Amino acid sequence: MSTGIPVQYFLVLATIMFFTGIYGFLTRRNLITMLMSVELILNAVNINFLAFNRYLYPHKLEGMFFSLFIIAVAASEAAVAIAIVINIYRRFATINVEDVNEMKH
């Protein structure tokens, strides 16, 4: 049990991960990298869930369930996103997100 580690540590870690993810999502032009950034964001949320579950309600498991659930959803989301990326590559011969702007006005 991580009794020695205060909860703030987890929160700081999660915040850093979250904003790293946001930063990556907004600045990287490569779709694969953007996908990885999204995974970072999701995992930051997971850490928060686990930390609060452990410190606030140690005898309950809802936070754990949520994390597992998010991991499962993230996995399927990654599968779908990769499929989309492959299709985009076939269509535009690039995965640079700035070149994929067919949906504008």
Add this chain to the structure above:
Amino acid sequence: MINFSYTIWIPLLPFFMFIFLGLAGHKYFPKLSGILGTCGLAIITVLSYITAYKYFFTTEKVDGAFQKITAFNTTWLQFTDKLHIDLGVLLDPISVMMLVVITTVSLMVHIYSLGYMKGEKGFERFFAFLSLFSFSMLGLVLATNIFQMYIFWELVGVSSFLLIGFYYQKPSAVRASKKAFIVTRFADLGFLIGILILSFNTKTFDFISLTDPSGTAITQGSGIGFLGLSIMTWSMIFVFMGGVGKSAMFPFHIWLPDAMEGPTPVSALIHAATMVVAGVYLVARMFPIYALAAPVALNIVAYVGAFSSIFAAIIACTQTDIKRVLAYSTMSQIGYMMLALGVSGYGGHEGLGYMASMFHLFTHAMFKALLFLGAGAIIHAVHSNHMTEMGGLRKYLPITHITFLIACLTIAGIPPLSGFFSKDEILAAALHHNKLLFAVEYAVAGLTAFYMFRLYFSVFWGKETAYHHTPHEAPATMTIPLIILAIGSVLTGFIPFNQLVTSDGRAFESELELMVAIPSVLIGLLGIGIAYILYKKESAIPDKLAATFKYSYKWAYNKFYMDEVYLFVTKKIIFKLISEPVAWFDRNVVDATMNAIASVTQGVSFRIRGFQSGQLQKYGFVFITGAIMLAILFIYLWK
């Protein structure tokens, strides 16, 4: 109790014939469809005669009166337990009589059309429409309730519209059909309002309970008042408005002369013998209410009828189109029937006018169909509608000549032809009721004889006209109906209507009143005599007379400018003063509001569409910024 349930097939057979001919006729048997339609009609004619025989002679009377028999009834639309619309077959003296009239005339017209319409484009369409009309008309007279009657009333209007516009490539026919439909439709609005008022106050549509002299409609209906008249009177006036439209009474008569654009057999069937008497039938059907609960409405019926009859008779004296003369004559004769109903009382000898009206309806159907079919034979031979282009036709068309003469004598009221008896009953009823109306009708009787014999003499005698090719007698399919109807016109006067068709179903005694009969024959002979002098040989007197009474002649020739009055009212008053401001309001206020909303939306979207850049990361940035701002809002400002 005799079983009458087979009577449902009388309207249904023409209906199926209509669907069959309409769907398959054009493709598979265009030549045969006339024969098929005629056979269908022949079957129901026989059925109707059987029904009439069984109803009048073998059904037991209760308390000396013919009973109203509901031969068939089914709930068609069930709205609530109390409010439902039925479809069914009601047999009583007038509906059985109408069955005979409609099927007889319709059969004659079918046979006649086999010859008249031969080789026309749309031959099978014509017979399909005739079947539709027969179906609707039979459904109308057999209706068990007023709503069913209204439905079939409209169906009759539609089939009339379709048949007037049969030559749909002719602009005048299209105009005439539209005019007929719109004018009658407008009048039917009154009918509908009347039905709604009536059934709202009596809680029933059913004829048997509506017209029961001891029922709620009659005993309690006269209580509630509005503008000095009882509510029942109002509803009856509105119902009568529908009858005015359909029966071409003043002021809704303007469609009837134009309706002559249709093929002549159609004019004979719809616009002379059957459909136009629907208004008379309607008043007769509701007669106990008129007589017992709404005497004011009944008076209106009488005066509208009297005015229409003299109005139309005067116009008929000046027209030169042979079919238009007959159209105005029809209007005049229907005016007679309306008047007879209007002066009638309920029950026993008081109901003389009712009986006379139905009697005249019956005889009129025969001789007017005969006149129209004869006119059709003349037009067929001469290829013109105008009396000025005819003359001396008696040598070329012997059968048509004799039958036409019989019909003219009948309508002029010369004994012992049928018109004499029915007209005499009407005059007698009018005399007992109101001297003024009697005087009007007496004058109309003279005018009728005059204009019919004006027509007769100028077509069959008069000047010898040079024809492009010698006119020839019509084929047998056309002359046989003429002969049958001529026999009908001669003999139907001897039917004892006072034993069969009376206001309360009970027989009463009525004898020929010599005080009425002799003067009416004399004035008829006078009219014939004047026509003989003026038109037997070519003479200059008619033109001179027309020149002397120039203005009144011109007025009558132009139908008293009724069409122009209608045009003035619709175009100058309704269109200019109501429709155009309303249209302006619609375009400039209602539409403009909508357009303003649309253009504002468009303008705003045009400005903000730059946001839609297609750049995924811009969207992401906006989204995340928004989320962060919302988070800040919730954390710091949400207390």
